[in-house]
Amino acid sequence: MDITFKDVAFTYQAGSPFASDALTDINLTIHDQAFTAIIGHTGSGKSTLVQHLNALLKPSAGTVTIGERVITPETDNKNLKPIRQKVGMVFQFPENQLFEETVAKDIAFGPMNFGVSEADALQRATEMVQLVGLDTQYLERSPFDLSGGQMRRVAIAGVLAMKPEVLILDEPTAGLDPVGRREILGMVERLHREQHLTVVLITHLMEDVAAYADQVVVMDRGQVAKTGTPQAVFQDVAWLQSHQLGVPETALFAEKLKQRGFQFEQLPLTEAALAAALAPQLPLTKRGATDE
Amino acid sequence: MNKLIFGRYIPGDSFIHRLDPRGKLLLSFYFIGIIFLAHNWQSYLLLFLFTMFAVLMSRVNLGFFIRGVRPLIWLILFTVILQIFFTRGGHLYWHWGPLVVSQYGLVNGGYIFMRFVLIIFMSTLLTLTTPPLQLSDAIESILKPFKVFHLPVYEIALMISIALRFVPTLMDETEKIMNAQRARGVDFGSGSLSQKMRAIIPLLIPLFVNSFNRAEDLATAMEARGYQGGEGRTKYRVLTWKGQDTLAVAAFAVITGLLIWLR
Numbered sequence: 001m002d003i004t005f006k007d008v009a010f011t012y013q014a015g016s017p018f019a020s021d022a023l024t025d026i027n028l029t030i031h032d033q034a035f036t037a038i039i040g041h042t043g044s045g046k047s048t049l050v051q052h053l054n055a056l057l058k059p060s061a062g063t064v065t066i067g068e069r070v071i072t073p074e075t076d077n078k079n080l081k082p083i084r085q086k087v088g089m090v091f092q093f094p095e096n097q098l099f100e101e102t103v104a105k106d107i108a109f110g111p112m113n114f115g116v117s118e119a120d121a122l123q124r125a126t127e128m129v130q131l132v133g134l135d136t137q138y139l140e141r142s143p144f145d146l147s148g149g150q151m152r153r154v155a156i157a158g159v160l161a162m163k164p165e166v167l168i169l170d171e172p173t174a175g176l177d178p179v180g181r182r183e184i185l186g187m188v189e190r191l192h193r194e195q196h197l198t199v200v201l202i203t204h205l206m207e208d209v210a211a212y213a214d215q216v217v218v219m220d221r222g223q224v225a226k227t228g229t230p231q232a233v234f235q236d237v238a239w240l241q242s243h244q245l246g247v248p249e250t251a252l253f254a255e256k257l258k259q260r261g262f263q264f265e266q267l268p269l270t271e272a273a274l275a276a277a278l279a280p281q282l283p284l285t286k287r288g289a290t291d292e
Numbered sequence: 293m294n295k296l297i298f299g300r301y302i303p304g305d306s307f308i309h310r311l312d313p314r315g316k317l318l319l320s321f322y323f324i325g326i327i328f329l330a331h332n333w334q335s336y337l338l339l340f341l342f343t344m345f346a347v348l349m350s351r352v353n354l355g356f357f358i359r360g361v362r363p364l365i366w367l368i369l370f371t372v373i374l375q376i377f378f379t380r381g382g383h384l385y386w387h388w389g390p391l392v393v394s395q396y397g398l399v400n401g402g403y404i405f406m407r408f409v410l411i412i413f414m415s416t417l418l419t420l421t422t423p424p425l426q427l428s429d430a431i432e433s434i435l436k437p438f439k440v441f442h443l444p445v446y447e448i449a450l451m452i453s454i455a456l457r458f459v460p461t462l463m464d465e466t467e468k469i470m471n472a473q474r475a476r477g478v479d480f481g482s483g484s485l486s487q488k489m490r491a492i493i494p495l496l497i498p499l500f501v502n503s504f505n506r507a508e509d510l511a512t513a514m515e516a517r518g519y520q521g522g523e524g525r526t527k528y529r530v531l532t533w534k535g536q537d538t539l540a541v542a543a544f545a546v547i548t549g550l551l552i553w554l555r
Binding site: 051054056084085088094097098099113162 | 465468469471472473474475476477478479482493494497498501502
């Protein structure tokens, strides 16, 4: 299911003295089954942009095409439910949305809103809780007794249980420890790879972009400043830094090596790529490393 | 959520903005009192002109005031309709059982409507032109004499400032949680009444939980910084009564006089 933005603009509180343009002139396609990362510094419109993907916000101008449905400024707020089922959205700090008595009921809440029977929804809860790396013994616990990281997983499970085709994650790893971060992104990557889920990830962590994304969208002051593969976008270190964006550590390191006379066709983004690019340039290899 | 204009401060530097918040607060209450002195169209016209004058002087867009009325419009219309249908007297236009539409009813309905609108305009003027923290300072200052009766004035003022401080935070959070639940298939504001009520649970519980967590964090943060209210705590902004405040009081006195004269 492709999602296409055509000349989209969005204004918060249009027509009041507090009106502020959040998005202008957005033309963008989120391809089916792609892993898209959206980066940009705080206030650049990332969250506003993704809220158009499941019609939580309607454009002030232009159209958003979500699969078959076309959302225009005039679109009625009714009958948007099918879109919300197909496009699952994990908000920032999703643990704040938990409310049920037990983890199982909370995870089943989404699917049941979309007409899944209670038995099936609870069955899905059992599957999903394991998928996000929690033991089934948590199902009968109150979500409010869990740790922050566990609550986050339950909230993500609650969205996955709706069996969406597109999964949007708005900084899903903010405030998690490195292990939790790796586990959650690893899970998302697995879903993307095995179940061909279309993923849209908002993140500030360039390493994650380099490791997982097929496509990067750089937002700046409500506009799409750049799109492309991570490899292409991360080449221009100076440009990214002038937009207050980071570059993967590896690319930075490579950039410094470049100043010391090393040559790179393209800046490597991951440690493996860096090692591969460096190996032939090191005097060590000339001595005939035979252990390859 | 942003429709709720009451309690929102619009920065500015008009005469009204600069008035002492204590004076503004007391005069706003006083205005609610004197509006009941009005019993004929001349006096309502006078109050209307006076309110409009104050509104214009604040240099805040009139739209904000009209939007302040909106959340209460059903209450106002309900009251007005009751007035119209149950007041007898003067020329009778229509009647059906106990319901009548009479001349007095229509006139009274009009007055009640004006009364509501003027009161809302005046209180909106107070909150639009006074930063919430100044208001709580004003309340603290006004309540000070009641300390004699062991009224915990500082605590009340602190509670009010904290509550006011978190109104926008709560509104943002409500919006966020509503969106998160919408994304999970909740339809707010559609379906039958019982469906609507049920849709509120997934909104209210997270709001409550988060508010309690936040309150606890705030208490810890305040204790960590050694907060102690009450005796010996000085203020960064000291309220001072100036000539312009006396002028405002004088204006209200003149209006009161005119209202009594018009009766």
